[in-house]
Amino acid sequence: MSRALQPSEELVELDAEAVRSWCARTLDALGREREEIDAINVYPVADGDTGTNLYLTAEAAHRAVEAVFDVCEPDTAETVRAMAHGALVGARGNSGTILSQLFRGMAGVLAEGCDGDHLARALAEAARAARQAVAHPVEGTILTVASAAAGACAAGGGLVEVARKAHDGAGTALAATSGQLAVLERAGVVDAGGRGLVTVLGALLETVTGQAPPSPVTAPAAPAPREERCPTEGGPAYEVIYLLEADDAAVELLRARLDALGESLVVVGGDGLWNVHVHVDDAGAAVEAGVEAGRPHRIRITHFASDTEAADGRGEPAQRAVVAVVPGEGLAGLCAEAGATTVRTRPGEQPTGDELVDAIRRAHAREVVLLPNDAESRQTAVAAAERVRAEGIRVALIPTRAAVQGIAALAVHEPGRRFDEDVVAMTAAAGATRYAELAVAERQSFTSAGVCQAGDVLGLIEGDVAVIGEDLTETARTVLDRMLSAGGELVTLVVADDAPPELAPDLERHVRRGYLAVDTITYHAGAGAPPLLIGVE
Template sequence: MQTKIAANAHAMKRWLGKAEVILGNHSDRLNAINIFPVADGDTGTNLYLTVRAAVAALGGTATDAAETGNDVGALLSRAGQAAMEQARGNSGTLFAVFLCAAAEPLVGKSRLSAPLLATALNRAQIRAWSALSEPVAGTMLSVLEAAAHAAQAVDASQSGDDSNHALGLSLDAVVDAAYQAVVRTEDELAQLHEARVVDAGGVGMLLVLDCLRSAVLGEELQDELLDGLHGYQLQDPHIHEHMPADDGVEVMCTINLSPLNAAILRQRLDEMGESVIMSQVGGAQGNDDDDDEPGVEVSYRWRVHVHVPDPEPAVALIRSLGEPTDIAVSQLAIPRENGQETAAGEASGRESESTNAATNVPGQSRHEF
């Protein structure tokens, strides 16, 4: 069994750092098998850039570090808020939702334990499923759900034991369950089954969870987890090579909204487009104390994501309900004029090369409103 387990705030920081590197190194391969919800080939890039934002938030001043101290939840919450503010795409947004939600039951705790891991993962998978207007099995959501159930099963079998031994058992079970869930994605979604690939976002979440296991248990990442996953062999071509281009754009922004306006926005975006994700960024703002000041409405900060045929109506709708920040529009279609390149698998293990690969991937042209 594991000989040296570290589950404190420093280990959580190490976890996110590992995830940044591994997602950077695997971004090309994840992009190559990304065909759901749209074949826009950017899941790896989106996950990498979102995790990078989380890691950057933890590299602040000594004062910033003092604010979180040894508080595992406070550290992850800070990283999660930064990830949410800069989340990219479906996969990046769902990762940010996962991180923010997992942090909540850990606030005030100095170390992760098996019972806390079970609670955190359960909170995260519920929040991720509810963030999407139309959640679909066979995706990151299924992988998160399987991981949460595995952690709960171990916690129950160990009768709530908060020892390092129980935590090690739980992390092993979580990663194994996530792997099995990734394998199942190919048969859960018709698009994946037809293309004979597993879900890219699911693989990304598997890598993130294995990074958590590695950081806490002091063990190497389990590279063999990727062996045999359909479509993941480095010599395989880019899966989008013979697929028709996707029309439309991805619109993302952050905006303060009352609960009523948030519900209105979600409903109208559902009518306009697809892949609607809305998740809170932080707590209530406005009249959230006991001042009872009349006329001041409680609002929340929201991260908004949607795929639409035309950005203008969506942007106009968003602006009619509030004052958004960081409105970004990205084309869903992958540029095909130069052909698709195969994955840069040879960059694996070299962080500088992975960073370049992740930030210069087709389909990432964006412009701000």
């Protein structure tokens, strides 16, 4: 942690250590005020988690900054970019997603300079970028507070002067939010997201002056008890958030599609990486839209309220099936035991659209969950789903990119639940599973891990070659260690018939010895599968 300023000291320019300090102070402040902010969260959904989401977003930003300092002595530009990137990747909820875009907007200007004039310009760019990211901006929210902060210091000045004007302007705007939104006025509170932004700007002011500003006004009057508040009624049932790798043109189409599907749409990011947030009734369709736009991952789906009615509205479970694409006869049998209709493939092959359509029809169900289990098959799966929807079959495509993700989804599948709830649970399970595969190189080639020779063992993590080795077991251990370095609770091993017989037992012992809290489960893929598939949940 950087040196704390004495109360008599003031900064004239933000350097890398000051930005680091700002991140740490923001995290500390949001940690202290998280419960208070949660307690006043009534818009856009009264789910009481805005403070928590802002804290988790700030934690991701802080973690990214600390990671940069762990490996080098970064300059200011590198530090602010790390802060923005960390917030983008770790953004949670509506307000957290907007906060990440505010950081991103500021980073672009602060990378050029960090005096008072640059800070004023950075705040203006942040407010503009955040409004542009929200499909339908609403006054009386964090956007209003951000614009007020930028407007208060538009004339520029010294760093301390700008930081103080921005904080004061944001605080004044925050107090007025209760009169701008009826739901806030009924609850007797100010906007929770705006309240969090004032806290972030307060941490900045403390960073440049060495003195903590007074806490902002939370409510113009005593807030009503939580159970008496008036949340927005009739809103969508699910919050869907995911990271998306896609180009700008695809994201513009995605915005239009998600805007038609739901509300509270926020799409932030750029340079090929985006954070997508939307409230919808059809969570599967929101995820599928991401699949069509690019590569979604880190998918998080939250059900706002419990609804136990059956999918057909008559209290009876709808007829449902799962169609899974799997390599190897052993996996096909395993998935069939779990109730899935399977499409078998060979390593390196993808199913055709006709094969997927035929499998969906063979399932004889009104509702079908489709698990392609291969990143290369997603467009084929999207097209197949569209074909059978024209026949009146409801299809949800879960963008599983490996068989182990499909296994994780099947493990939580419950036909008796409402269709959307089942899709949410299966999508969350698949999205929480990192995957790897071991293969044997057929020829010399260039990979992301270097040049491999024919016969080398390749360890692919999330589709990219990460390890090149000579021995299958040693390479598998290395891959496991890399995956578990990021944490995990359950390792799934899927072993082909032609793999060495001691491979699975050796890896199970390796996990038990090195990772005491991690469980291991092994499946046999049978013939026609890659030597080893690994999943880490």
